[in-house]
Amino acid sequence: MTKLHLITYGCQMNEYDSERVAGLLQAQRYELTEHESDADVILLNTCAIREKAEEKVFSKLGQLRGLKARNPRLIVGVMGCMAQLQQAAIVKRAPVVDLVFGSPAIARVGELLDRVRADGRAVVETGEGPLVKIAARPRSEPRLKAFVTVMEGCEKHCTFCVVPRTRGRERSHPPGAILAEVRGLVAEGCREVTLLGQTVNAYGRDLTPPTDLPALLEQIDEIDGLERIRFTTSNPYNLTRRLIRAIRDIPKVVEYLHLPLQSGSNDVLARMNRGYTRERYLDLVAELRDAVPAVALSTDLIVGFPGETEADFEATLAMVERVGYDNVFAFRFSPRPGTPAADMADQIPAEVKARRNTRLLDVTTRVAAARSRRLEGRTVDVLVDGTSKKNGGELSGRTRCNRVVNFDGQGRVSIGQLGWVRITEALPHSLRGTLASQPEDAACLSK
Numbered sequence: 001m002t003k004l005h006l007i008t009y010g011c012q013m014n015e016y017d018s019e020r021v022a023g024l025l026q027a028q029r030y031e032l033t034e035h036e037s038d039a040d041v042i043l044l045n046t047c048a049i050r051e052k053a054e055e056k057v058f059s060k061l062g063q064l065r066g067l068k069a070r071n072p073r074l075i076v077g078v079m080g081c082m083a084q085l086q087q088a089a090i091v092k093r094a095p096v097v098d099l100v101f102g103s104p105a106i107a108r109v110g111e112l113l114d115r116v117r118a119d120g121r122a123v124v125e126t127g128e129g130p131l132v133k134i135a136a137r138p139r140s141e142p143r144l145k146a147f148v149t150v151m152e153g154c155e156k157h158c159t160f161c162v163v164p165r166t167r168g169r170e171r172s173h174p175p176g177a178i179l180a181e182v183r184g185l186v187a188e189g190c191r192e193v194t195l196l197g198q199t200v201n202a203y204g205r206d207l208t209p210p211t212d213l214p215a216l217l218e219q220i221d222e223i224d225g226l227e228r229i230r231f232t233t234s235n236p237y238n239l240t241r242r243l244i245r246a247i248r249d250i251p252k253v254v255e256y257l258h259l260p261l262q263s264g265s266n267d268v269l270a271r272m273n274r275g276y277t278r279e280r281y282l283d284l285v286a287e288l289r290d291a292v293p294a295v296a297l298s299t300d301l302i303v304g305f306p307g308e309t310e311a312d313f314e315a316t317l318a319m320v321e322r323v324g325y326d327n328v329f330a331f332r333f334s335p336r337p338g339t340p341a342a343d344m345a346d347q348i349p350a351e352v353k354a355r356r357n358t359r360l361l362d363v364t365t366r367v368a369a370a371r372s373r374r375l376e377g378r379t380v381d382v383l384v385d386g387t388s389k390k391n392g393g394e395l396s397g398r399t400r401c402n403r404v405v406n407f408d409g410q411g412r413v414s415i416g417q418l419g420w421v422r423i424t425e426a427l428p429h430s431l432r433g434t435l436a437s438q439p440e441d442a443a444c445l446s447k
């Protein structure tokens, strides 16, 4: 058996791709090892969204030089967005690397590793390829929750983003392949799926005949044994009335939406090429809250985009207050080579980005805490997925609106089950609750 060690950086899409690679190679007599020192093959699945993420990978590759010196037969591979973006330049900067391959080549990972062994020199495979639905998964304990990629790529061309270059144009998997994958997961014990796509709410328009995300959600909803459906990432530009109705009407679709705003300033949004204004975004939120009052919203925000003035930044803070996000992922702008924003005038100094980031975190923490407190006294359904990190005697799970809840299961609920929990206390990063016999109201469950 050949031993494989996988290191995954970045987003959920990368986690999903790493699972595919593990599953494919296990079928070819590889076995997973948690220890890089035991491995015959080490694969790094990389992210290129920020410079820091890339530097982390090069630093790891530097560390692997010692391992390779002790074991010259060790194969080191780099896959994912950074592989697609930097291609052969990775081998030039880090000669420890034997294999570089992009996501279109994942289905051929076994063959590429064989080629490295046969050629005795680095292999770089980063061309375009057909979209293939790979159902392979690593043999492991049955999982309650799983990611399912429904589409790849993006055609939005936001001026700060490398994704259109790393993941290519939008390509959707046919509904039949997705349904088969979800049915397989449910048969193995999965209760919640998260549908993944860079612009997941553009799903299906490239298919023949065309379809859309609401139609896919309806079909997945019919799968017996599945409890919850999430999807991410939605672009405000593609948030349709039909999708809002789907969130309201399809029982298994949760009341939670990740809707990246990126900036609260119309000037900055225009320079980002986001395709919406703050007014349009607020209209969408109003429509969503009107249809699904309990919906929880999370977002991505970039601080220090080129030319961002104090007034632009204040407009972002004002949007956080006004929308009332449950969760915010804030990022300091990181210029990515080859993107229009990297060459824009008025790049913001690092200390200004740091100061704005700290202020933004203060506001988002306060707003999220207020949202949490609204759940105190409510009874919510919790999908129990483990034990509490701080107290192994307690259960832990998530609400439909994606909040972590810790509570005493009293031996009446166990991992994998849904339990009704009355929220007694909102803490900074989680909720505490007590087991309830039945729902007294319908927080996070407005259907």
Ligand code: SF4
Pocket: 154, 155, 156, 157, 158, 161, 162, 163, 164, 198, 199, 235
């Ligand atoms: S929509 Fe998202 S993935 Fe597509 S270019 Fe914009 S930020 Fe990147």
